[in-house]
Amino acid sequence: MTQNSELKTPIPYGRQHITEADIAAVVETLQSDFLTQGPKVAEFEQAFARYVGAKYAVAVSNGTAALHLCALALGVNEETRVITTPITFVASANCIRYCGGTVEFADIDPKTALLDVANVRAMLESKPKGYYHGLIPVDFAGAPVNLEDFRKLADEFGLWIIEDACHAPGGYFTDSKGNKQLCGNGAYADLAIFSFHPVKHIATGEGGMITTNDEKLYQELLKLRTHGITRDPALLEENHGGWYMEMQELGYNYRIPDMLCALGLSQLSRADEGLARRKQIALQYDEAFRNYEGIEVLGTDAAALSSDGETGHAYHLYVIKVQDRKGLYDFLREHNIFAQVHYIPAHTMPYYRNLGYKKGDFPEAELYYSQCLSLPMYPTLTSEEQEFVIAKVKEFVK
Numbered sequence: 277m278t279q280n281s282e283l284k285t286p287i288p289y290g291r292q293h294i295t296e297a298d299i300a301a302v303v304e305t306l307q308s309d310f311l312t313q314g315p316k317v318a319e320f321e322q323a324f325a326r327y328v329g330a331k332y333a334v335a336v337s338n339g340t341a342a343l344h345l346c347a348l349a350l351g352v353n354e355e356t357r358v359i360t361t362p363i364t365f366v367a368s369a370n371c372i373r374y375c376g377g378t379v380e381f382a383d384i385d386p387k388t389a390l391l392d393v394a395n396v397r398a399m400l401e402s403k404p405k406g407y408y409h410g411l412i413p414v415d416f417a418g419a420p421v422n423l424e425d426f427r428k429l430a431d432e433f434g435l436w437i438i439e440d441a442c443h444a445p446g447g448y449f450t451d452s453k454g455n456k457q458l459c460g461n462g463a464y465a466d467l468a469i470f471s472f473h474p475v476k477h478i479a480t481g482e483g484g485m486i487t488t489n490d491e492k493l494y495q496e497l498l499k500l501r502t503h504g505i506t507r508d509p510a511l512l513e514e515n516h517g518g519w520y521m522e523m524q525e526l527g528y529n530y531r532i533p534d535m536l537c538a539l540g541l542s543q544l545s546r547a548d549e550g551l552a553r554r555k556q557i558a559l560q561y562d563e564a565f566r567n568y569e570g571i572e573v574l575g576t577d578a579a580a581l582s583s584d585g586e587t588g589h590a591y592h593l594y595v596i597k598v599q600d601r602k603g604l605y606d607f608l609r610e611h612n613i614f615a616q617v618h619y620i621p622a623h624t625m626p627y628y629r630n631l632g633y634k635k636g637d638f639p640e641a642e643l644y645y646s647q648c649l650s651l652p653m654y655p656t657l658t659s660e661e662q663e664f665v666i667a668k669v670k671e672f673v674k
């Protein structure tokens with residue numbers, strides 16, 4: 277492909293990669309005894325828990341259901357106040373609203389677009405202890421949050437942490453002892469959640485996962501995922517016989533079918549490959565855009581680099597910042613490159629504005645939003661396609 281030739285098919289910002297092995301895994305499950313509530317669910321959970329280094333995993337119908345169950349398991353109610361970032365998918369905040377709790381935002385660190393721990397501390401210190409109950413930091417774009425820092429705050433102020441790790445399976449930060457801490461490993465957060473939407477690293481169509489090292493929360497999540505029902509003889513209040521089960525609290529049907537878990541298992545077996553390719557693509561973009569006038573590459577927290585120079589960034593997104601973002605977005609679209617904007621700040625959405633937030637509340641998030649653009653980033657993006665993207669971005673910016 278030459279620099280001036282045009283694309284026949286559009287390049288999206290992200291897309292799934294489905295192989296023959298993936299298809300075979302789904303077909304095999306379709307022909308098995310269980311379409312749902314079968315053996316593939318636990319198999320996927322165990323493999324995923326191993327992948328992120330957590331003790332327990334609970335597979336659910338999507339990432340939003342995962343967030344909702346986390347909020348329920350932690351006892352979020354009308355009295356609960358939780359702090360999260362405005363630069364995230366709205367589901368990170370909505371899970372608290374589902375339970376009637378109050379969402380408060382704290383502004384981002386402009387260098388990384390991650391929730392700024394100093395801003396969170398200032399908010400916590402401005403209120404009596406006990407005023408806030410939880411934190412939901414997000415590994416935005418695949419850049420791992422330094423959860424060791426957030427844990428210190430959480431311990432000091434008596435808070436729980438849900439890590440929204442949808443962008444970061446396989447990502448890690450390096451803690452103060454020099455240890456790699458995988459996103460979702462449960463070492464610092466009480467719970468972590470992932471999504472298997474097709475734009476994410478591991479795709480099952482719809483699907484989600486919760487990981488934790490806390491056995492009590494794990495047992496609670498299992499129950500809440502399926503109507504609040506348990507059949508475990510050890511947990512029953514009465515027992516009338518083999519058919520007996522109890523609905524012990526108000527749960528939901530947030531189960532994921534076995535076909536999707538089979539697909540997830542097959543995808544998970546290639547996760548490292550996909551992640552390595554994402555890092556390669558990021559390196560190519562870095563070479564093209566770092567030190568290029570008019571383009572700023574979204575930075576990475578120092579904790580995402582380990583002492584061997586490896587990066588723990590999981591590169592769900594590759595974000596650049598430019599002055600004329602709308603101009604660049606439209607120009608790329610004319611050339612069949614479908615870049616995307618992540619994210620419109622949550623507090624500026626009509627729903628959150630109706631709850632009292634307004635434009636101007638979080639200036640760093642809003643400045644970031646006015647300049648950011650996510651370029652195509654997915655393992656099957658070819659080098660030729662990437663060169664085309666780079667050439668078109670430079671053509672517009674120069």
Ligand SMILES: *Cc1c(COP(=O)(O)O)cnc(C)c1O
Nearest residue numbers: 338339340365367442471472473
């Ligand atoms: C995708 C995503 C979600 C929601 O996941 P779904 O599976 O689409 O419900 C939540 N948070 C973040 C940061 C996401 O990227």
